[in-house]
């Protein structure tokens with residue numbers, strides 16, 4: 001069953017080892033931030049540093065694993081129809097809009113949407129790591145300059161992941177203007193459970 005994350009919001013859920021998660025961009029050009037925690041010990045969580053190190057790439061896509069801070073595989077990317085994701089930048093937060101957008105007023109953010117939904121699992125704001133930013137298009141120049149560009153995903157693009165351990169997943173429809181080409185769209189996702197005998 002496909003579920004919807006409304007614009008500028010998020011969700012959290014459990015997924016068991018061997019189950020699959022499909023994250024879909026239904027309209028195109030919409031980023032979804034994903035964080036992972038070991039369901040049995042939330043101190044183990046997704047690690048950008050370990051993933052970029054072990055996969056020897058800045059661009060994480062089909063065939064790669066997402067690794068934890070304890071150097072264990074959390075998910076495998078089975079399919080990635082768009083192929084451009086980011087694993088460098090932290091989730092957009094209230095401060096992102098103050099510092100990068102010069103906007104002092106309230107603004108929804110992935111960080112808030114992650115910690116409010118993950119609270120039910122005992123996860124606190126300070127526990128939120130750098131997210132795997134699905135469909136996010138961060139370009140890097142030779143001199144190291146980073147720039148956030150519109151996603152290259154088009155309607156229907158998806159990433160299919162397989163859990164390598166029992167996980168708590170936090171997932172958003174990103175709230176940042178620059179990451180989503182200036183407009184906010186929902187994100188769809190589907191948890192594909194194992195066949196039960």
Ligand SMILES: [Zn+2]
Pocket residue numbers: 033091092109110111173174175176179
């Ligand atoms: Zn965001």
